[in-house]
Amino acid sequence: MNHYHFPDRKGRFEIFGGKFVPETLMPALKELEEAYLEAKEDKNFQKELTKYLTDYAGRPTPLYFAERLTKSLGKAKIYLKREDLAHTGAHKINNTLGQVLLAKRMGKSRIIAETGAGQHGVATATAAAAFGLPCEVYMGEEDIQRQQLNVFRMELLGTRVIPVSSGSRTLKDAINETIRDWVTNVRTTYYVLGSVVGPHPYPMMVRDFQLVIGEETKEQILTKEKRLPHYLLACVGGGSNSLGLFYPFLEDDVQLIGVEAGGLGLSGDKHGATLARGSVGVLHGAKSYLLQDENGQISSTHSVAPGLDYPGVGPEHSYLKKSGRAKYFTVTDKEALEAFQALSELEGITPALESAHAIAYLKKLIPKLDKDKIVIVNLSGRGDKDVEQVAQILSRKA
Amino acid sequence: MNRIEKRFEELKKQGKKAFIPFITAGDPDLVKTKALVLELEKRGADIIELGIPFSDPIAEGPVIQRSSQRALEGETSSLKILNLVKEMRQETEIPLVLMGYYNPIFKFGERKFIEKTSRAGVDGLIIVDLPPEEAHFLLKEAEKNNLDIIFLLTPVSSEERIKLVCENSRGFIYCVAYTGITGDEKRKDKNLKDLVAEVHSLTSTPVGIGFGISSPLAAKKAASLAEIVIVGSAIVKKIEKYKANKNLVKEVGAFAESLIRTVKK
Numbered sequence: 226m227n228h229y230h231f232p233d234r235k236g237r238f239e240i241f242g243g244k245f246v247p248e249t250l251m252p253a254l255k256e257l258e259e260a261y262l263e264a265k266e267d268k269n270f271q272k273e274l275t276k277y278l279t280d281y282a283g284r285p286t287p288l289y290f291a292e293r294l295t296k297s298l299g300k301a302k303i304y305l306k307r308e309d310l311a312h313t314g315a316h317k318i319n320n321t322l323g324q325v326l327l328a329k330r331m332g333k334s335r336i337i338a339e340t341g342a343g344q345h346g347v348a349t350a351t352a353a354a355a356f357g358l359p360c361e362v363y364m365g366e367e368d369i370q371r372q373q374l375n376v377f378r379m380e381l382l383g384t385r386v387i388p389v390s391s392g393s394r395t396l397k398d399a400i401n402e403t404i405r406d407w408v409t410n411v412r413t414t415y416y417v418l419g420s421v422v423g424p425h426p427y428p429m430m431v432r433d434f435q436l437v438i439g440e441e442t443k444e445q446i447l448t449k450e451k452r453l454p455h456y457l458l459a460c461v462g463g464g465s466n467s468l469g470l471f472y473p474f475l476e477d478d479v480q481l482i483g484v485e486a487g488g489l490g491l492s493g494d495k496h497g498a499t500l501a502r503g504s505v506g507v508l509h510g511a512k513s514y515l516l517q518d519e520n521g522q523i524s525s526t527h528s529v530a531p532g533l534d535y536p537g538v539g540p541e542h543s544y545l546k547k548s549g550r551a552k553y554f555t556v557t558d559k560e561a562l563e564a565f566q567a568l569s570e571l572e573g574i575t576p577a578l579e580s581a582h583a584i585a586y587l588k589k590l591i592p593k594l595d596k597d598k599i600v601i602v603n604l605s606g607r608g609d610k611d612v613e614q615v616a617q618i619l620s621r622k623a
Numbered sequence: 624m625n626r627i628e629k630r631f632e633e634l635k636k637q638g639k640k641a642f643i644p645f646i647t648a649g650d651p652d653l654v655k656t657k658a659l660v661l662e663l664e665k666r667g668a669d670i671i672e673l674g675i676p677f678s679d680p681i682a683e684g685p686v687i688q689r690s691s692q693r694a695l696e697g698e699t700s701s702l703k704i705l706n707l708v709k710e711m712r713q714e715t716e717i718p719l720v721l722m723g724y725y726n727p728i729f730k731f732g733e734r735k736f737i738e739k740t741s742r743a744g745v746d747g748l749i750i751v752d753l754p755p756e757e758a759h760f761l762l763k764e765a766e767k768n769n770l771d772i773i774f775l776l777t778p779v780s781s782e783e784r785i786k787l788v789c790e791n792s793r794g795f796i797y798c799v800a801y802t803g804i805t806g807d808e809k810r811k812d813k814n815l816k817d818l819v820a821e822v823h824s825l826t827s828t829p830v831g832i833g834f835g836i837s838s839p840l841a842a843k844k845a846a847s848l849a850e851i852v853i854v855g856s857a858i859v860k861k862i863e864k865y866k867a868n869k870n871l872v873k874e875v876g877a878f879a880e881s882l883i884r885t886v887k888k
Contacts, residue, residue, distance in 0.1 A: 235756070245725055245752045247682040248775040249802050251784060391688060397679065404681045409803040409810075411779060507726045507752070508679065520700045521730030522678040 229475050231544065236425020239547070241540035244424040246510045249408045258426040260331045265433065270330065277322045281355065282312040284319075284437065288445035288601070293571045298591040301598035304454070305574070306442050308466065308605045315577065315606030316438060316466045317348035321417055323434035325352035328415035335410065336360040338417040339403040341368055341396030341462070342532035342579060343375025344606055345419030350384035352417075360384040363402045367394040368531045371614050393525040396462075396535045400509050420463025421539035424510030428539050435469025442601060443473050450599060456480045456590065459603035460582040461553065462497065462533040464542040466605035471551060480552070483542065484586045486528030487555035495527040499538040500546050500553040508536070513543040529558035529618070530578035532606075560585040565608060565615060577606035578615070625769055626718035626746045627794040630669055631829050631850070640846045642667065642886045643831060644879050645722065645855030647674035647690040649699025651866040653707050659862070662876040664717045667883040672749070672853065673708075675701055675723030682751045684806035686856040689863065701731050705743040712744035720747035720773065720794070725757075734764050741768035747794045749773045755791045762791065773797055776822065778814035785818070789826040795851055796822055800834045806856025808837045819848050836882075843885040852886045854879075 231238040244254055264270040278284040286307045295303045308316035321338075328336060336353045339362070340346030346362040353360035362379055366388050369376055379386050392398035400423075407416045421428045421435070446454055457474060459467035461483035471481045488496030494516075496502070503514035508523055516524040516536035528534040545551035556564075561578055564585035569575045576584055583602050590600065608615075624632075634641055644663050648656050660671050676694035680687065701723075708719060721740065728736050728750065740748065748770060753761065755774055765772045771794030776785055779802055788796060798819055801812035815832070822830050832845040833853030845852045861878050865871040 243757055244754065245757055246754070247751055248754060248784070248788075249682075249777040249779060249799065251754050251756075252779050252781050255781075392678065401679050401681050405684075405804045408682060409807070411802050504730075507729055509681075510752070515726075517726065517730065519730070521727035522695060523726070 231541065232425060232429050236429065238540045238544035241512050241543040242425055242428060243512050244510060245507045245512065246424050247408060249411060250424070253411045254424055254426065256331070261327060261426055261430050264327055264330060270326070274323055274326055277326070278319065278437065282318045282322060283310065285441040286310050288442060288449065290449070291572050294568065297571055298587060300591045300596055301455070301594040301600050303587065304446065304599065304601045305604045306438060306470065306601060308438060308603060309574070309576065309580070309607035313344070313348045313351050314609065315344040315348065316435060316469060317345045317419060318351065319437055319469070320419065320431050320434040320465060321345070321348040321352040324415070324417045325349070325356050325358065328358065328417070329356050331415065333413060333415035334358070335414045336417055337363070337403055337406050337414055338419060339363050339396065339399040340419065341399065341534060342530065342577070343368065343372040343379070343610060344532060344577070346384070346386070347375050347378050347382070349417045349419070350379040350382035353384065354382045361387055363387050363389050363399040363406070365389045365394040365396060365399050368396065372531060372610055374613065375610050395531065397523065404509070420465040421468050421541060422463040422509055422511060422537055428511065428541055431465050432468050432472060432541060435465050436472045438466065438469035438603065439471060439473035442470060446599070446601065453477055453479055454599040454601045456482060456598070456600040458482050458484065458583045458586060458590070458600060460484050460533060460579050460605060461500070461538060461542060462486070462535050462579060463537070464539040466603050468539060468541055470603045475550065481545070481550065482586065482590070483551055483553045484582045485553055485555045486530060486533035486582060487557040488527040490557055491555060494524060496555070497526040497528045497533045497535055498555045499536060500542065501555050511540045513540045514538055514546070529561060530582065532577070532579040533582065554586060556582045556585040562615065562618065565611070574604065575608035575612070576604055577608050578611045580605045581608070625771065626716060627670060627771055630718050634669065640886050641669040641829070641851040642883045643670045643672050643851055643853045644668050644858050645672040645674060645853065646858060646862065647676055647687065647694050648704045648707065649676060649694030649697050650690045650859070650862060651693060652697050653699065653703060655871060657707060657711055658872045659875055660711060660717070661715060662872045663879055664715055666876045666880040667887065668717070668879060670718040670720055672720045672722050672855070673704065675704060675721055675727060677724040677727060680724060682804055684804040684856060686806045686860050686863065690859045701727055701736065705739050708743040708745055718746045719744065720749060721745050722749040722751070725750050725753045733761050737761065737764040737768050737770060741770045745770065747771035747773050749775070749797060755787050775799055776818060777802055778812040778818055780818065785821055786825065789822060789828065792828060795829040795831050796826070797831050797833060797853065798822065798849065800832055800836070800845070803834065805834055807835050810835055816848060839881055839885040842882045846886045854882055
């Protein structure tokens with residue numbers, strides 16, 4: 226990276242980002258930023274993190290040439306970055322190992338986290354178990370309903386799952402409640418935030434822990450194809466898997482495409498298309514695009530994928546959209562469900578409903594491309610957690 | 624001199640402490656909000672803090688969360704609150720402080736919001752999730768419009784932050800009694816006394832203590848430490864209890880008076 230230098234010292238990505246939090250959290254954010262920057266430069270910390278990413282989480286994850294999927298669409302070559310094969314079944318573990326290791330280094334005695342789909346909750350519970358720290362995870366009641374398997378997994382890992390019944394009872398409200406816990410127990414507790422959202426330094430730190438995805442991808446595609454890809458595709462809720470993939474390619478001649486939740490379609494309000502339909506505002510500590518009404522009240526969102534069911538998005542994505550460096554499109558629930566089934570049948574890989582959004586966008590992108598083009602999709606998680614919900618949806622239709 | 628400054632000047636002469644009740648504008652509706660403000664003034668409140676409801680109030684406990692929810696269900700908006708203030712200014716000169724979250728103000732347009740707020744007759748503004756570092760533009764606009772921006776301090780604020788807030792806060796300084804959300808009666812923080820003492824050593828701006836003060840005894844204790852006692856959740860709880868009762872205004876007024884009496888002693 227030569228030119229790209231965000232965030233600045235105040236945690237800004239141009240106009241986005243910053244620290245919009247109650248006073249109680251300001252000292253904690255400063256402490257966190259200092260500890261993180263110190264750990265980042267510390268070879269021993271990096272060595273230990275690499276050891277855990279390799280021996281415990283199973284990195285590097287493969288870059289897989291999806292031959293049957295490529296043939297079925299008949300054009301550009303499609304590769305899948307297999308984050309679904311990382312321990313716990315999603316990219317979330319990259320970030321939670323980094324943050325829990327940092328929490329331990331900072332001497333914190335308790336871990337808290339929010340979760341939407343449950344993947345970040347499971348990944349946090351896993352890291353907390355691996356390092357022997359007590360852990361509590363806030364989860365919206367609506368999400369608890371639709372992600373029972375992940376609730377049980379967290380409990381199995383020794384984590385207490387706390388249901389959140391306020392607001393829309395999804396990810397947004399789980400974050401509110403985790404922040405309230407953190408404000409209360411700030412001296413002893415470390416908040417493992419799961420995406421590139423929230424106040425500085427979280428968007429930067431989570432991106433840094435996730436960019437291993439893009440770094441590996443770059444090395445792997447250069448080995449396999451001796452050239453860079455033309456397109457990178459990933460789903461965007463808060464935006465951690467997409468930013469992790471995109472970041473090492475920001476200064477390369479590669480097109481970056483983020484896919485948001487189109488829900489039941491963009492004409493109503495049943496979607497999570499923050500970048501496509503949102504306006505600038507401040508939520509959960511950062512300035513970014515938001516889904517909100519004309520009075521600045523935050524909108525309820527909808528997506529079949531709980532991890533994309535969020536009215537905000539990371540400040541860095543907001544910047545990448547505004548600057549035009551990345552493009553953002555949407556895919557509906559229906560298209561995502563079709564992709565969920567299609568990838569299972571064609572490749573024997575069941576994607577998470579979140580990742581299925583990125584897969585679904587291939588149908589729109591690939592017909593426009595020549596055969597010599599290369600497209601890489603981040604398969605950010607596996608779909609085991611969604612099987613029961615999808616079975617219910619499909620049987621309702623049948 | 625604005626209304627807040629004037630009020631503190633008077634209190635200083637009388638050697639009395641100040642009492643600030645908090646209520647959410649629009650809970651249970653804006654007509655009752657006006658009646659509550661006038662009643663609280665009659666019972667001896669010195670300044671009224673009016674909450675602007677927000678969908679995601681991350682620093683509030685369950686009582687004020689529910690209160691904001693009720694206000695939003697009644698479609699309370701910033702504009703309607705400012706119109707209410709304008710209307711109330713026909714009848715009262717009690718200092719009014721709005722308390723809210725940043726996004727509704729940002730969405731309204733910061734400059735426009737400050738101008739309209741000041742013109743409507745509001746005297747001060749507390750924005751829970753806007754620390755001084757992010758408030759440069761707002762502070763400039765507020766100064767132009769003679770509106771006080773009030774910042775908060777907590778028992779974990781560093782020396783550096785205490786200085787920063789003392790330099791920037793106008794009207795008064797809001798010291799949060801413990802690390803936590805509003806309305807938690809059981810929490811106590813041993814550092815509160817030190818915090819207030821440190822603020823007093825740095826500035827002559829009056830200091831208020833808020834969060835978790837729910838009884839006359841707790842109010843009395845807070846009054847022994849600082850110039851201002853701020854009570855929110857305990858009052859809002861009464862509003863919740865009597866929201867459908869014709870005695871709402873009287874009941875809330877009587878409860879506030881029981882606190883005011885101990886503060887003014």
